[in-house]
Amino acid sequence: MKALRRATAAVTAAVAVLTGCSAGGNAPHAPRPGGPTGSATPGGGPSQPVRGITLPAWNTDDYERPEARTYLRQIADTGARWVVFTPTWYQDGTGRSTMHTSEETASDRSVRRIVGLAHAAGLKVMLKPHVDLMDGGDRAGIRPADRDAWFTAYERFITHYAALAEDLGVEQFAVGTELAGTSTDRGRWTKVIAAVRDTYRGPLTYAANYDEYARIRFWTSLDLIGIDAYWPLADSATTDPARLAKGWKPIVTELAAFAARQDKKILFTEAGYVSQHGTAAAPYSWTVSGRAGADEQSAAYQSLLTAFDGRPWWAGVCWWMWDDWPDSGETARRLAYTPHGKPAEEVLRDWWRE
Numbered sequence: 001m002k003a004l005r006r007a008t009a010a011v012t013a014a015v016a017v018l019t020g021c022s023a024g025g026n027a028p029h030a031p032r033p034g035g036p037t038g039s040a041t042p043g044g045g046p047s048q049p050v051r052g053i054t055l056p057a058w059n060t061d062d063y064e065r066p067e068a069r070t071y072l073r074q075i076a077d078t079g080a081r082w083v084v085f086t087p088t089w090y091q092d093g094t095g096r097s098t099m100h101t102s103e104e105t106a107s108d109r110s111v112r113r114i115v116g117l118a119h120a121a122g123l124k125v126m127l128k129p130h131v132d133l134m135d136g137g138d139r140a141g142i143r144p145a146d147r148d149a150w151f152t153a154y155e156r157f158i159t160h161y162a163a164l165a166e167d168l169g170v171e172q173f174a175v176g177t178e179l180a181g182t183s184t185d186r187g188r189w190t191k192v193i194a195a196v197r198d199t200y201r202g203p204l205t206y207a208a209n210y211d212e213y214a215r216i217r218f219w220t221s222l223d224l225i226g227i228d229a230y231w232p233l234a235d236s237a238t239t240d241p242a243r244l245a246k247g248w249k250p251i252v253t254e255l256a257a258f259a260a261r262q263d264k265k266i267l268f269t270e271a272g273y274v275s276q277h278g279t280a281a282a283p284y285s286w287t288v289s290g291r292a293g294a295d296e297q298s299a300a301y302q303s304l305l306t307a308f309d310g311r312p313w314w315a316g317v318c319w320w321m322w323d324d325w326p327d328s329g330e331t332a333r334r335l336a337y338t339p340h341g342k343p344a345e346e347v348l349r350d351w352w353r354e
Contacts, residue, residue: 049308050267050316051352052082052126055114058328060103063110065325072114072121075322078345079352082172083123084269084318087111088130089157094141094181097149099131099157108164115168126172126318128207128269129161131179140180140209151188155195162200173200174269177207178228186217193221207269219262224315226269227255230284233303237278239295244280244303252307259313266313272320272337273300275344292334298343305351319348 053075057063063085075083087106089099106114111127118125131154132139144150158175165173175196176183183189183206196204205226208216213227233247259266273279277291280300301319308314321337329336339345 048081048316049314050082050318051080052084052316052318053078053080054084054086054128054270054318054321056086056321057088057106057110058104058325060105060107061110062325062328063106063114067323067325068114069117069121071322072117072123074340076121076123078339078348079354080348081122081124082126082316082318083118084126084128085111085114085118086128086130086177087161088132090132090134091142092134094133094137094143095145097144097146098153102134111164112168115170119169124171125168126174126269127161127165127170128174128177129158130177131157140178140212142179143181147182147185147188150182151185151192154182155192158192159195159199162196165202166200170202172203172205174205174207174226175222177269178209178212180209180212180215183208183212183216183218189218190221193218205267205269214258219264223264225259225262225264225266227266228270229268229304229317230271232282233280233300236281237293237296238280239299241299241303241306244299245307247280248303248307252311256311256313265315267315268304268308268317270320271304271317273297273344274331274335274337275339275342276335286331286337290335294334294342294344297339298347301339301344301347305347 055071055075062068072083085106089105090102091099115125115127130139131142133142154176162173164170173196175193176189189206193204203223205222205224206216206218207226207228209228210231213225219225231247231251233244238244255266271283273283273296274286274288275292275294275297276288277293277296278288279293279296280303282288283300304317308317319339323338323340324333324336331337339348
């Protein structure tokens with residue numbers, strides 16, 4: 001069951017945060033001192049794109065484990081400046097109206113600890129709470145029978161973490177992740193966002209899946225457009241830079257136009273590739289093949305960073321994901337999303353180390 005949930009999380013999947021934004025016009029507080037700076041608009045002044053990596057949690061105490069400090073140090077050593085944390089609640093079915101904690105939900109105490117460790121390591125934090133399904137289904141399929149009840153419950157869930165983020169000085173916050181079955185409801189989401197702003201002073205985004213973002217109508221209420229960038233780049237396995245660049249070309253054109261229409265920068269709230277043969281053809285899949293493909297993973301990392309480098313409307317990337325916690329990974333490390341100890345980590349170092 002956990003394997004299925006985590007496969008969903010990868011399509012969804014989260015880590016580090018957004019820059020170049022200010023609190024929205026309906027924010028009740030002044031922006032937090034020391035938070036992200038720069039302009040969130042495509043025409044704004046230059047700001048350093050986000051260099052982020054996600055460290056997810058799969059159990060109550062993951063963020064309290066002894067390995068946490070080591071993982072954060074390793075993340076910072078890549079040149080990353082942001083880390084993303086993903087406390088997760090669960091629903092018992094797509095039509096249900098409530099969500100709840102489980103044994104896989106990171107405890108508040110563990111979230112407090114990991115944020116403190118991240119800040120001590122010199123990393124900025126984006127908190128990106130997730131809602132998943134207990135049966136491992138795709139969270140995009142959540143379509144509650146009682147929408148009013150679901151949004152009431154969701155507002156309680158998300159403002160709980162917004163209050164925690166405010167208390168901990170978290171630098172960025174995501175109000176939702178890949179909830180395509182509800183994200184076309186502009187009115188209810190605008191109300192949720194207003195409640196978050198009543199609680200949290202930092203910049204806000206929503207992490208839309210790559211096939212969801214264009215249908216969303218509440219970007220004006222947020223500071224950045226967030227996209228989980230799992231676009232297929234080729235129809236078969238490849239390490240060819242020219243083929244990968246060709247895959248990105250229409251996507252870059254589409255995103256540039258969208259950023260201009262919305263007058264906001266775009267952050268890749270997630271992007272990632274398993275180290276498997278064929279990963280560029282299905283970046284959202286944990287199980288493209290059982291054949292290792294570390295060279296394909298690194299080529300895909302290189303292609304993304306090359307395609308978006310210097311784009312004034314691009315706010316950076318939060319890679320999915322760093323190492324799994326001991327005894328919790330269901331994908332063999334040599335096949336998993338982590339770039340750690342693989343050629344993809346050297347790609348990050350080449351781009352990010354100053």
